[in-house]
Amino acid sequence: MPVVVVESPAKAKTINKYLGPDYTVLASYGHVRDLPPKDGSVDPEHDFEMKWEVLADSRRHLKAIADAVKADPELILATDPDREGEAISWHLHEALKRRKAIRKDTKVSRIVFNAITKSAVTGAMEAPRDVDMKLVDAYLARRALDYLVGFKLSPVLWRKLPGARSAGRVQSVALRLIVEREMDIEAFRAREYWTVKAVLQSPRGVDFEARLVTLGGKRLGKYDLENETAAELAVQAVNSRPLSVREVEARPATRNPSPPFMTSTLQQEASRKFGFGARQTMNAAQRLYEAGYITYMRTDGIDMAPEAVRAARAEIERRFGADYVPPKPRIYKNKAKNAQEAHECIRPTDMGLEPGRLPVSDPDQKRLYELIWKRTLASQMASARIERTTAEIASDDGQVGLRATGQVMLFDGFLKVYEEGRDEPAEDEDGGRLPLLSPGEALGTRKVTPEQHFTQPPPRYTEATLVKRMEELGIGRPSTYASIVSTIQDRGYVRKEKGRLLPEDKGRLVTAFLVTYFRRYVEYDFTADLEEQLDDIAAGKYDWKEVLSRFWRDFSHALEETQHLRISEVLEKIDEVLAPHLYPPRPDGSDPRLCPHCGKGRLSLRTSRAGGAFIGCSNYPECRYTRPLSAPSAEEEEGGIGPEGILLGHDPETGLPVTLRTGRFGPYVQLGEPTEEAPKPKRASLPKGLAPEAVDLKKALELLSLPRVIGPHPEDGEPVEAGIGRYGPYVRHGRTYANLDDVDEVFTVGMNRAVELLAQKKAGGRGRAQRKVLAELGAHPDDGAPVEVLEGRYGPYVKWGKVNATIPADRKPETITLDEAVALLAEKAAKGKRGGRRRKTA
Template sequence: RVQSVCLRLIVEREMEIEAFRAREYWSVTATLANARGAEFTARMVNLGGKKLDKFDLATQQAAEIAVQALTSRDLFVQSVEAKPAQRHPTAPFMTSTLQQEASRKFGMGAKQTMAAAQRLYEAGHITYMRTDGIDMAPEAVAQARDEIARRFGKDYVPASPRIYKNKAKNAQEAHECIRPTDMAADPDSLRLAESDQRKLYDLIWKRTIACQMEAARLERTTAEIGSKDGQVGLRATGQVVLFDGFLKVYEEGRDDEDGDEGRLPQLSQGEATGKKAIVPEQHFTQPPPRYTEATLVKRMEELGIGRPSTYASIVTTIQERGYVRKDKNRLIPEDKGRLVTIFLVNYFRKYLEYDFTADLEEQLDDVSAGSRNYKEVLSGFWRDFHAAIEETTELRITDVLEKIDEVLAPHLYPPREDGGDPRLCPTCGKGRLNLKTARSGGAFIGCNNYPECRYTRPLSGDEGDAELSGDGKLLGHDQGDPIFLRAGRFGPYVQRGEVSAEVPKPPRASLPKGWAPDAMDLDKAVSLLSLPRPIGPHPEDGALVEAGIGRFGPYVKHNATYANLPEVDEVFTIGMNRAVEVLAAKLARGPGRGATAQPLKVLGDHPDGGSVQVMPGRYGPYVKWDKVNATLPKDVAPDAVTLEQALELIAAKAATKGKGKAAKSPAKAPAKPKATPKAKPKAKTSGG
């Protein structure tokens, strides 16, 4: 329910961006100087005695006329106004605001943020991290105020404690805010080894301390400058911090950074200003930005959708299920996500309405409070939902496809450079392209002149994607080798060179999760093909530390220790300090309950049956056969050990344990055929 509405937000934002048409406009700024030669910048706000609106200077010609009007007139300071202002600290963190701020300041995803917060909570450093509350326990407030006075002085402590209350209508304030358990424990004193935990604790500690500090006092100055005839006018603004207050510790991040305003030089009414430079500047309106995890969580909070404590799982799930991908920290809908959303909006619209979801949250709150019967809520929901399902069963698939095809047309069939019909089949030149479904599931674009014309391509409007199913798309050359992007059984991949008698298996690398084929270029492909990437020798033992991408995602490796990385991009940028931190944290956590280690190398079969493998261990690599584990000597590298060496180690280990398993195996060879029909338990039956 909530995931569908969340996905709708992302899809509709993408449709807004695609429908957007940029509009040109111009602005004029002037570098001026006061009587003492101190320079400052002012923006033109009046022309011809009228206030300039955003699009009044719509062309370069209009901007040049404005520049000429300024150049030909003497300018004077008409008024100077200074106003005092205050900035108050922000409330302490709850789950959603912690996720938003970690995303803005560190680029951390919601899942990554919650994982680090979970470990801080388990270590006893912070309070419970899944909370909608922003109130703070009285003893914690008192401790924070004492710490502020001790560190910064009494001027930074307000006369009375600051009290915060959550204004979100769907908040369930069962827990207090996210705060340090000990206000005196600053980030430096804890010495946290893991980078994510260290950054997050620093953020939480500073925000908590700042929320109980004195407000910052500012002075905002506005100077109006113009000509005596009133035909042109400019405005200069500046801001000065008189007392930093809570800003000494913490300043909240912003999704869209504003220009910094500095101090204006001293200006007096009637004072003449010199013109140092007058510059016209061209601008274009920008489409609405794609959501980041932070701005999506903020929007869900505004609409009353979901619970602040569950936002992380919602945003993560729609990515893991392939409805959305993240590129440069922005959320972009996949074709699968678009199809699902358009279908639901057109045939189950009521359940994707933002107010319906928010209203249902309130009903569930009433059930939780005991003021509403849960059976009545479920019955009312199911009655209407069941009727909607019954209606869709009568729909023909062709009708549904036509509707989705119509709504997604701007995305599926983007305008052609030559101005031709984007739906005209590029192969036969007669048929029209439309949305079709495959027998194996999924959807694609095909020609309606089938079977005479068999043209098909993926849903994405990029014609280049159709190349992937054949010889692939040539991305370029590296060291004389062609680098291709191709589509395989298990998804898109990159390949160096072609298959030949000399190179029957050319190097290949699958595209990591979240990497879109249409965003691939030569540099990215070469980086993938060069993995695993050597980082350098470990400072403790000199053994090589590497970064790569495996079946379980991005990792760093040292000897037999593998440690996961939160983001794929970190594989290409991680340095030795960060790698050592991640590896140390992995060793400290241990392998985890129920975790099954993956073999480093499979050497072959034992004479008595069963696989002989090189395994990673807590105290170093070892060889394993059946129930016999033999440690590898320190001078033998896991990659270099042979089957013969492993059999000797296993025999020696078995002899020391008195099992005699390996030593007696030749004598038991005649009995081996009895175990042949039962291939799987063969190793067990030979042990008696």
């Protein structure tokens, strides 16, 4: 029987069902070979020879494939239809040749399909081809470049910048984007401005809003009303004059649908609507693809197959009527630079499979499928038709002018199904319908109010907006976006808070080092140009080794130039580059580098023996002042947190003083003072995101009470604890630790959730364990988030966000109402806020 090889067992199972018993379908479980993670795996001195080795986890899978091919000399390589899939097919072919599984009489072919459906698979079987070596060459060039940067540049970082972990060809550029955005935010100075809003009344007694646009006969600029005094004078000017309608204009407008999804836009929209990270989105999409429900999910194409367009239009007419189908199909131009990788968009394989009938239980997959289904249908629907009305209003003397705007939906079109999300809230001046107004009509003035505003700094990136920016700059490709975003977080260079990406101090250090000594290689244009060259290799325009040779010639020279740099030189240079962040201006105008404790020494960047960097005083050891790299708080700048700390109060149980202090690794709270009997008093570091000025006695005692004992584990009676450690908040049982999402959970997490997380950790899983949803009760009245009934390991419970509440034993879960669930959750949340039992300290 011919042997068909795909990447995953789920895909193999589906395809085996389509091809029947005459074929053997096996999975490679991803890549079977890679470069060994050691120096010398790519040899620039010998024509960039690459030394591959079979991955340990792949040996048994490769053996199974080899045994099957030896038994039947026909091999069909059916890996994914992109550059990475082509590479896996090539690796399989090469590895099987080395095992002598492929002989002269072995027939080897390559097939590709964009969707795992019977028609797509059988159609691909009728159009076999050879492995595309141009795509393979592009893969080899990319892999060699990534290896050379990672294994040649990372050791330089380790030697010259203590605490740094690694550098990557594309990840370092993505990190630079985040660091530079944070620097823009820190440099931002808000500007005050005011606007004036009036509630007016039409002759028919209907109230509506208008905003001031003309004052003193001149058009108002954004910053013309720069303070409250100017705004109040403007209010008086409006109130003191009769107003009338000068002009009313109604203009028709249309809104067109967005194109169907490609990888980047799917990640962006899943983030906006569901808060999914890039990796979470791609994992759910991968499972939907392997089950045959959507087309291939790594694509930069937005065109849709003609038969899919016809199916979408038919489904739209069936559901909504002929008015919702445009006269001609919508054609979206593909923006992919390399036609060989311009795959179809991400769409359902069956337009008639509505989300409610999707036979999957995983909530991520269900939500993502619904998103894809709606976006695909909307992309082929009629435009929405809107009427926008603008009324110009003025005083008789022309000194004051106001404008009222409104809009009304004439025909919803594609908006009946789908509306694209926004990355940032937008001020929408167009409200609902304006009342009937005619030129010359006098208007009543009901209320005129000034409103204060401040300009806002640029927003921090989310995973979605970072991917969007990378796409705009030409950095990365659909197959790499998720891994780039994940890597910079896994390396500890970036952290995510409330969905936003913030650079850690060592992320700033790495970026400053690279910008200073390897600037060309973290330039956006250089990285984008290299990506384009890789695309050109895939198109057969460039020789891959020539591209590598040009890169290596300059890169190796840059490496050599850093060999003799002293760490002190590097720190001095980085200290200079990061000065605006490390030493921000002080409110009193004094020197920000002057030590706030001794008043004589100069602050500068220093390294610790254990690795990492901190700010220290030049008068060491006489002055032992230190602080972390993060900008100091106002209290610290004023010298408030000295070596003796700030007294917050006394512990009611022991009577010992509780102080807030700062050290080399940041601010912390301390119980008592060192004594001969207890030379090391109990301390607790402030978790990330908690500012020192926000710490009072209650918060300090909560931190000092950690770890909090949640209770005995239901299986063995051993204690389950929650605490904050070096890597953030956690729950612990014996030697098993599981991460919590945020610090607040340390004080609120209950046994049900703790046991669930620990079980997931013991099983070796990365994400949260999926629990069976017994019922969806509706939206929580506080924030609209879903309230669900789930089957827990130790009984049913209700869930809202991160709050879980056990359902009483005398109640059946199917009888719980939304109001009852909200009450249970409120009770649980209230208990959590009171904190856990504090352990006594000596």
